Amino acid sequence: MTVRSYIEAITDALRQEMARDERVFILGEDVGKRGGVFRATMGLMEEFGETRVVDAPLAESAIVGVAIGAAGAGLRPVAEIQFADYIFTATNQIMNEAAKIRYRSNNDWSAPLVIRTPYGGGIHGALYHSQSIEKIFTGVPGLRVVTPSDPYTAKGLLIAAIRSDDPVLFLEHKRLYRLLKAEVPDEPYTLPLDRARVKREGDDLTVISYGYTLYQVLEAAEHLAGEGISTHVLDLISLYPLDREAIIRAAARTGKVLIVHEDNLEGGVGGEVAAIIAEDAFFDLDAPIRRLGGLDIPAMPYAPPLEKAFLPQTEEIMEAMRALAHF
Amino acid sequence: MTVRSYIEAITDALRQEMARDERVFILGEDVGKRGGVFRATMGLMEEFGETRVVDAPLAESAIVGVAIGAAGAGLRPVAEIQFADYIFTATNQIMNEAAKIRYRSNNDWSAPLVIRTPYGGGIHGALYHSQSIEKIFTGVPGLRVVTPSDPYTAKGLLIAAIRSDDPVLFLEHKRLYRLLKAEVPDEPYTLPLDRARVKREGDDLTVISYGYTLYQVLEAAEHLAGEGISTHVLDLISLYPLDREAIIRAAARTGKVLIVHEDNLEGGVGGEVAAIIAEDAFFDLDAPIRRLGGLDIPAMPYAPPLEKAFLPQTEEIMEAMRALAHF
Amino acid sequence: MDHRKASLRDEEVIQIYRTMYLARKLDERQWMLNRTGKIPFVISCQGHEAAQVGAAWALQAGSDAVLPYYRDLGVVLTLGVSPRDIMLAAFAKAEDPSSGGRQMPNHFSDPTLNIFTQSSPTGSQIPHAVGFAWAFKVRGEQKVAFVSFGDGTSNQGDFHEGLNFAGVHRLPVLAFVENNTYAISVPYHKQVASKTIAERAQSYGMEGVLVDGSDPFLVYEAVKNARERALEGLGGTLIEARVSRLVPHSSDDDDRTYRDQKELEEEKARDALGKMRTYILDKSLIDDAALEQLEKDVMDIVNDATAYAERAPYADPSTVKRYVYAEAE
């Protein structure tokens, strides 16, 4: 066990998988000498050489497209998109190619690649370095979309993604990179790519979240515990496909559900979560399913007061939780 | 009034708007001499000339990107993406550019353009000529996503889209192009871009749909009327932003809701619709919110038996409706 | 050109003709089946066969990676895809090796021949080929990645991004453009701003070669040379073959609104397949009787393939949900 930050856990996973399997290689912008603009690939080019860590030209569609071909040839690419906001020119390669290769070839070919990308805001990144892109990329059969919210999950989930035979979009919340440190096993381990995890047990209400807002929720839950309110908290981790059973179980347990995410409210993953509950845990519900999310505006603005206005504040989340608990 | 097919209504709208406003022009692949691969722009190049109807090079990102610039310069572009399946390389131009131009410039600039594209399956189009793309493009603040389901709506909605100062993704279900004909006013008219419409009044259950599946629903409703079941049917029309009030009203009216769409079930627009109801019409509900949608597979396959297996059949929809009514 | 200049044996020339002829006949048969309502869709190789067979003749089947596009019936037949396979795809039957009837015909795929699975969005296969070439280079394998596409497709971002990546790393990619001067209805001058596609190679530090695609020997030689250069580590080549599209874009198209029909008739009169037939007779590589027999044999194969595929079963609808994700073994 070593205490590591979220981003250190990611680097650790990359290094161990590269050492274990020589088919694994990294490509992306500035991932080599620079070690990535966030330093996730720091030191890896020195350790593994220029054919294992590739500073790709500035062209995201090619980064993903070349990764797909390399995967077809038997390699295990881990592509980095520098900011999630810049992934959109690769949409066709991700959705029409990577996600459909196995299906369209009737299982003859596959696209075992990982696309890592930092998403989310709150770091003065403004409209083009703060976006939550999960709503766009979830719902594409053949593609997995996952996001860890802590160092332990980051490492195990990334190793699982690299070993997976499916294409995985691996979303890293950039505000979490250095926000928290936790004990992480030194040896390699994997965590399931398609499972949510209970982060806190409770009986009065259920809050479902992922990524950065999960911490607001946990903070609120901790606070409300002092008021005698017991909160059950589920971290989705897998945003697509969703872990239906875990969602239904968590909702049924308390009968009162709040869903919180940073992505815009309308059209966000929370809609699908609510729909699952409203269909399959309906009779367990004791209150309307509440959602809180980012404002329905293009993204987080740059000016601090505007940036702050984008997300529901912890106070607001707590208020919604309290209201549900007392419902 | 003239009896027109859905696609004729679209051509009619284009012609009238081009005649009315010389800033309006069309660009896309094969829209000129060929009149579009589905013939939506038939005759328009002859009528308006080559600077008003532009056969663009095979490059979707440029089609949308050039349209954005032309809109910035004061023109009113109507871009055609030949099949919705080919829109993905333009994702960045649509989501990061068109949708954010007004917001990011604090209202100084705007991107008044329409992107028309045929979507949906059931015409032996296989994985790459059958896709429902709405789940990908909804949830992008700044962008409107609409889809008409009949000739009357097609014309009025397209004229409204062209006159709108917002970017509009205008989805045309290709299976509807020639499936039905209806009376369409000859003079130009507009319909609101953000309103759902009640297609059938009823009291026992509510079905919410759009596009092709709406006809399956209407057929089922007609049949069930014979069994004494009265169905309320709402056509969403605006897929983003959703018409929340209309959805809540329609759900509250019967307390029993089925949502049906062709797009994959998980992550489809139906999730957001269900979530709205589960939050804001919860106390009116008498049954779990049911959803039916396309299978969670990459898209409709080519072989007829597989293609048919993709969509819920009308029988299955009827069964779900009956079950709800008797709930 | 004389085939001996390209170091092709007489017997190979007969095989090249035979493959071109087979491609044409399989293609024509599909149009017939389409017009009689038996299959929903055809997209043709007609007019491209000489270029396709000539190009593929220079490849190492099963070893080189091949990423063809929807017109490349001649390419895949040369590599070893069978006529039955082609017809199984046309009829969308379960046994179709490219997709089990899931994709439209001519979306070739065959792992045993290292033909990678294709989609429909034009140009997306180009970066894939670059990825294959990357793997070959880092593993030190003596293989190239061959990728083909049309003139219109050379305007896609993926063409530019993919070939630049290949150029930076001098990867063994052969990018083969079948320039038929149309992208559906849009003619070259409204489509491509450069005089030739080949000259776009300059943007990628690559060789660019322009070749008459009606002569399979010239194309063969160009691809062979490019392949050798690539294997020597000298990087990829962009090869433009000038060809003629003798039929509408696809069975859903009607070219009368946009294409000068007289010009088209003239192109048909110059059909590379006919030229090749004359060549083998003129050079006495075959006599009339043997040629007739060869052509009859091909027709038998086409008939057999059609009959086989027509009778073959569709995939069971219960399989429709399979292979979205990897299945546990």
Next chain:
Amino acid sequence: MDHRKASLRDEEVIQIYRTMYLARKLDERQWMLNRTGKIPFVISCQGHEAAQVGAAWALQAGSDAVLPYYRDLGVVLTLGVSPRDIMLAAFAKAEDPSSGGRQMPNHFSDPTLNIFTQSSPTGSQIPHAVGFAWAFKVRGEQKVAFVSFGDGTSNQGDFHEGLNFAGVHRLPVLAFVENNTYAISVPYHKQVASKTIAERAQSYGMEGVLVDGSDPFLVYEAVKNARERALEGLGGTLIEARVSRLVPHSSDDDDRTYRDQKELEEEKARDALGKMRTYILDKSLIDDAALEQLEKDVMDIVNDATAYAERAPYADPSTVKRYVYAEAE
């Protein structure tokens, strides 16, 4: 080159120097503010000023459409954006004309100057410029669209797709590449497969021009000529100016891991701004005292702009939801 060869008046040369100097000082001030924690982010023009001011000097401010990129402080100052505007954006204040504090600094926009709004994804502005040029052409207006970007960005699909569209229609687009041989940390030879960016013009049937970006007169002349050709209907030009990035990519970057610091020091010693200062003194276009006064005036302006912007209010949080869609008047 001598400025008279480029038909520039002495007074203009002083103004060019003044604008370069102003750009540098505004830029340096932002770094200082960043390092003292007053603003979160800077992205620089340092080393690009000569090329930027020279290029923009050839444009018709307020008439030509201008689509700059994040380094183009020199371009927009030349066109008429004020130092206060720059600092308002740096501090993300409500009055910032480019976005009201919504975007990062250097995402220029000013409808009064026909500077179109910019985003961050590299290259997406290129098709926009083509769209402006399309409008100018069909309306018969005597205007060009000027768009700038970096060397790395010339690998993006939008570069290729946009310029091909412009080439097909011979649109009045001036595509201006500021080649500083780096894209963040990735050097030119790992980034761009062609020897020059200018030669990529060939793919688009355009003129390609390579110019020394440390000489504003050369750049001015190249852009002026290109503009004239464009207005004569002869199509666009791809102009590559060779420049030097004198500081890290942005305030979030640290170039010591990837850039030879000795080389960088040499580049700093050859700084185009210093060269220009020497030039105006050597040519006696200004005397020492007047130059000192000019530079002092600039510093006063920078101080004023900083003070003004620092005091200016942020946008009210209640405005955060405005202008997602058109609002009814």
